[in-house]
Amino acid sequence: MYSYIPHTSGDEEKMLDTIGVNSIDELFVDLKEGGCLLKDYLKINEGISEEEVIRKIKRLANMNEQGTSFLGAGVYDHIIPSAVLSLASLPGFVTSYTPYQAEISQGILQAFFEFQTMICNLTSLPVSNATLYDGGSAAAEAASLILSSKRACNEIIVSSTVSPFYLECIKTWITGTGNNLVLLPEKDGVSDFDCLESLITDKTAGVMVQTPNKYGFFEDLTGVSSIVHSFKGLFAISSDPLSLTIQKSQGQWGADIAIGDTQSLGIPMAFGGPTAGYMAVNSSLMRKIPGRIVGQTVDNQGKVAYVLTLQAREQHIKRERATSNICSNEALISIMNVIYTSQLGFKGMREAALQSRSKAQYLLEGLDKLSFVNIKKRDFFLEFPVEFDSKERMEKFLLALKKKGIFGGVRLYQLTKKKEDEATILVAVTEKRTKEEMDEYLEIVGGLEND
């Protein structure tokens, strides 16, 4: 396959001539002398033709198991209007790289501006950036922001009910920084806020929670922001953006920072990525937010124009003192998010959220009739944990469903690695699931009663 290196050997010679060296290898002589160059070429196969590549990739793709998905744990199988993928596949969107002379690319800046506006509307916070990599990097960036906000503080309290994936990201990011992560315990599937005050010390910079949480339960955050603000800490809430159409937004809960993953807004599951992360903050944190912020203004003829307004923490602005390195972002994903939200509107998104919840409720009620499971009754969004009387039973349950082409749920142990989660699965239901699919699910697992 053609390697897509655009210059010809003639171009190469001309360039080498201009800088006064004889060969490309000569450019790296100093590296060779310093012992930095590989002695042998990497063992990479010769190129193959386009046709061969397509066949190879198709063969690999066909090895994937197809089925009806009740999987979630952060990435959900929502309906995606066809307009999302077909509009987003325009070459101008797909092939464009990050614009270094940003204002020349008015189209991409406008898309970011629309994305930011959508995030501000959903979160009820005034300042949004133009995406982070995913929900996990957004959580880690929020933790860094919180920890850097107060000089004398090096502790952040994060609820145990935050996604284990996000917790891992936070732990990785703060390793070696001299900062500490303190876990707020959970009780009956939600954060135990009764413990919060006892965990706060003069080193606490802020608190982070997630709702719906890692189990899918909504958290009751009444009074939490007052506790956090009473010691001048910062309060961050991570939320599935689709859930914000039917629950209180981060701004309404009194959060200073809103974060989350935008996968639920028109992005395919794709084995968990790529997705985009979002972050919105209150105005006082505008200069601390990572990434870039696009603003709307007018040009010298009075026409609407878009500009990169702020990128205060990034490396091309702050050089070696940069405190964030998200100079890149998830442009294509954010464009898909914007197409999705403009297709559905707030009403349509709310409808998708409400349908997901009521369908999940239907499946939950069916599963609750089984003698071998235990289901916590809590207010949830579209996902809920199902605990079995044994791990063996859980495996039998998942296998029976899989044989019929149904992915019945995510093993909680895979996420948390906790012994007590060994016999629990998370079951997610979206608006995409039909009553027939759920009835089939229930019929299959109902057959296990007599085992």
Next chain:
Amino acid sequence: MSKIIDGLLYTKDHEWLKIEGTEATVGISDYAQSSLGEIVYVELPVVDDEFSAKEEIANVESVKAASAIYSPVSGTVSEVNEDLSDNPELLNEDCYSNFIFKLKDIKKEEDLLDADAYREFLKTLD
């Protein structure tokens, strides 16, 4: 030619300071403000926070770049110039009458420059 005021102390990072007893008032020099260009934002330190000498204490952003202000001496922030939050351009207008922050309980550093020494130092930069 950059304006330098006699009687003030200077650092090689182009801060000026005025020391009275154990208190220091700190700003940026004329050389600093003219090199930075149009200043659009000043990030001030928090009152009561303690800093060691040469530690990053504030930030000045211009249309060209964001630059750190380093604490010229160790001490505790006793006052910040809030006017700069809304009017950062005051630093361009008159960088010597608009301080950025004040420190108390300071420990004086050895390598601070007097006006003449700073004038000589600037010559080496051109």
